[in-house]
Amino acid sequence: MTDLSWACPILHVDMDAFYASVAVRERPDLWEVPVIVGGGGRGVVLSANYLARHYGVRSGMPGTRARRLCPRAVVVSPDYDEFTTVSRAVMETFRRITPLVEAVSLDEAFLDVRGSAKRLGSPLEIAERLRAMVHDEQGITCSVGVAATVSVAKLASRRAKPDGVVVVPPEAITSFLHPMEVGELWGVGEKTRDLLLRFGLVTVGDLAHTPLPTLQRAVGDSLGRHLHQLAWGADRRELVPRSTADDPEKSMGANETFGRDTDDRDIISRELLRLSARVARRMRTAEVAGRTITITVRFADFTTITRSRTIPEATDVTHEVHRTALLLFDALGLQRARIRLVGVRVEGLVPRGSVHRQLMLGEREHGWRDADRAVDRARFRFGAEAIGPASLL
DNA sequence: TCTGGGGTCCTAGGACCC
DNA sequence: TCTGGGGTCCTAGGACCC
Numbered sequence: 001m002t003d004l005s006w007a008c009p010i011l012h013v014d015m016d017a018f019y020a021s022v023a024v025r026e027r028p029d030l031w032e033v034p035v036i037v038g039g040g041g042r043g044v045v046l047s048a049n050y051l052a053r054h055y056g057v058r059s060g061m062p063g064t065r066a067r068r069l070c071p072r073a074v075v076v077s078p079d080y081d082e083f084t085t086v087s088r089a090v091m092e093t094f095r096r097i098t099p100l101v102e103a104v105s106l107d108e109a110f111l112d113v114r115g116s117a118k119r120l121g122s123p124l125e126i127a128e129r130l131r132a133m134v135h136d137e138q139g140i141t142c143s144v145g146v147a148a149t150v151s152v153a154k155l156a157s158r159r160a161k162p163d164g165v166v167v168v169p170p171e172a173i174t175s176f177l178h179p180m181e182v183g184e185l186w187g188v189g190e191k192t193r194d195l196l197l198r199f200g201l202v203t204v205g206d207l208a209h210t211p212l213p214t215l216q217r218a219v220g221d222s223l224g225r226h227l228h229q230l231a232w233g234a235d236r237r238e239l240v241p242r243s244t245a246d247d248p249e250k251s252m253g254a255n256e257t258f259g260r261d262t263d264d265r266d267i268i269s270r271e272l273l274r275l276s277a278r279v280a281r282r283m284r285t286a287e288v289a290g291r292t293i294t295i296t297v298r299f300a301d302f303t304t305i306t307r308s309r310t311i312p313e314a315t316d317v318t319h320e321v322h323r324t325a326l327l328l329f330d331a332l333g334l335q336r337a338r339i340r341l342v343g344v345r346v347e348g349l350v351p352r353g354s355v356h357r358q359l360m361l362g363e364r365e366h367g368w369r370d371a372d373r374a375v376d377r378a379r380f381r382f383g384a385e386a387i388g389p390a391s392l393l
Numbered sequence: 394t395c396t397g398g399g400g401t402c403c404t405a406g407g408a409c410c411c
Numbered sequence: 412t413c414t415g416g417g418g419t420c421c422t423a424g425g426a427c428c429c
Contacts, residue, residue: 016428029411046429059429064394105400105429148401191429222403250401292421302396308422342396 004169005124005146009114010237012145012153013094013130018107019047021140022086023076034073039063042257042326047080050162086138091243093133102239108152112239127165151176151186152233158184165293174235178205185230195219197208207231248349249286253294254278255343261300263336269326275344276322280315284376288349289314293324296343304341307332314348314355319368321346 015021019037024030036057038046045066048057067073087106094101098110099121101172113126120126127144134142141163145156152168155177160166182201183193199218201207207215208231213386216224229235262268272295277387283289294308307328315321325344 042394042397046397060397064397065396068394108429187427191426209410220404253399255398261399294422303422307424310421344396345400 003122003124004172005127005167005172006117006124007103008123008146008148008153008167009112009117010147010150010153011111011113011127011130012109012147012150012157013109013134014143014145014157014161015090015107016048016141016143017047017132018140019083020049020052021077023047023079023085023276024141025300030074030076034070036063036066036070036073037074039066039075040077041259048073055270058295066359067116072143086140087244090134090138090142091184093137094130094343096133097130100239100241102241103242105244110153110239124167127167131163131165134293147173147233149233149235149237150239151230151235154186155180155184159279176210177231177233178203178208180204183208186225186228187226192219192223204231208358220256249288250349251290251345251347252279252282252286252288252349253343253345255296255341255345257298257341258339261338263334263338268329268339268342272325272329272344273318273322275323275342278371279320279344279346280321281376281379282319283316284348284352284372286349287352289316289352289355290346290349291315292347293321293328294345294347296345297329298341299340300338300340302340304333308347310348314350315346316350316352316372317368318372 020035023037023233024035032051033050034055034057035049036045036052037048038044039061043063045057045059045061045063047059048066052066052070052073057066057070057074058071063075067075083106089108091101091103094109094111098111098113098116100115102110104110113120113123116126117123120129121145127146131142131144134140143157143160143162144165145153145158146165146167147153147156147158148170152173156166156168169282177264182188182204182205183190185204188196195218196207199390201210207227210228212228215228218224219227256271256275258267258271291312291314292308294306296304296306298304309324309328311320311324321344329342
């Protein structure tokens with residue numbers, strides 16, 4: 001077979017059923033049974049192995065539905081520390097192939113192997129080598145898409161699943177892309193898909209053969225242009241080398257769905273405090289602070305609103321975040337609305353060293369900052385359960 | 394006992410400033 | 412006595428991704 005991969009230096013590597021694979025790799029008792037990760041209570045499925053998928057279980061599906069589809073599936077809780085550890089190791093493996101690794105998430109990365117051909121062979125050979133390395137070192141499988149651009153490589157890896165490689169050489173791009181359904185494109189979700197279907201655009205080929213101005217009238221200038229380019233496989237060929245770990249975050253947040261809907265302000269205030277504490281602690285650990293505090297409120301009927309407020313000085317203080325969050329909540333003036341979820345997010349993060357505190361105004365807050373730091377130290381020494389705001393006890 | 398939790402980016406209107 | 416524009420910040424919502 002002719003190796004057509006030479007013109008395709010972009011690899012997209014995607015772990016197969018990552019969370020589920022990691023969860024079972026040390027559990028031979030689970031190798032032959034359907035396994036679902038997450039989805040307890042009111043949660044949704046994070047990942048499912050291929051045996052569970054055979055029954056129609058998909059990630060993102062409500063756990064209740066998944067358990068109905070496959071009652072004999074074993075449900076396991078996610079262990080994010082473990083996922084992170086395996087992810088880091090896998091990314092290190094990639095960097096032994098090439099330094100040009102753009103991590104997309106814990107279980108996905110793009111690699112530019114342009115410079116590795118002389119040393120390691122064609123992109124296809126590199127893809128197979130890399131899959132063997134991941135399998136031998138981590139005991140999990142992955143799939144690889146090989147193409148000239150990131151979006152085509154991404155679609156190719158999906159086609160390669162599970163445990164395979166798909167190469168899409170330049171001359172095969174249109175025959176590969178155009179039969180696909182528009183919803184398969186990266187960046188086309190449910191809403192855009194429905195919109196396109198209403199205009200009679202079903203396949204990527206339909207999209208490609210619609211005049212650009214027509215498409216832009218339908219979905220807007222910028223999305224229209226973007227989709228048109230994707231439909232011809234024409235997007236970036238250059239990667240932005242980065243790991244998800246060292247990327248500076250622009251916002252940090254936390255939210256929580258209540259076990260049952262509530263209209264009790266005390267319960268909600270306490271939850272906002274817990275979430276504020278969690279977010280502020282992460283900010284202190286990352287040595288960042290932020291000025292814009294946003295709360296999210298989701299009602300029983302699933303309608304969701306956000307309210308935000310920008311304060312004069314960036315903060316990493318639990319008390320300040322919570323005070324602002326509660327202010328925003330009370331300003332909603334809700335009476336007996338049933339609430340399903342609340343969330344707290346801090347945006348506009350900057351390195352804490354760049355924040356200058358106005359001493360006159362900040363004096364009172366310094367006490368709170370010192371208290372937060374003492375709590376952080378105690379948690380570090382004695383564990384997360386040892387100490388927290390009194391009102392959470 | 395339908396529908397999580399962590400994010401990013403975009404749009405759009407209004408305020409405000411020059 | 413007519414009605415500039417550009418830039419930035421803030422707020423709210425929405426779409427999307429894993």
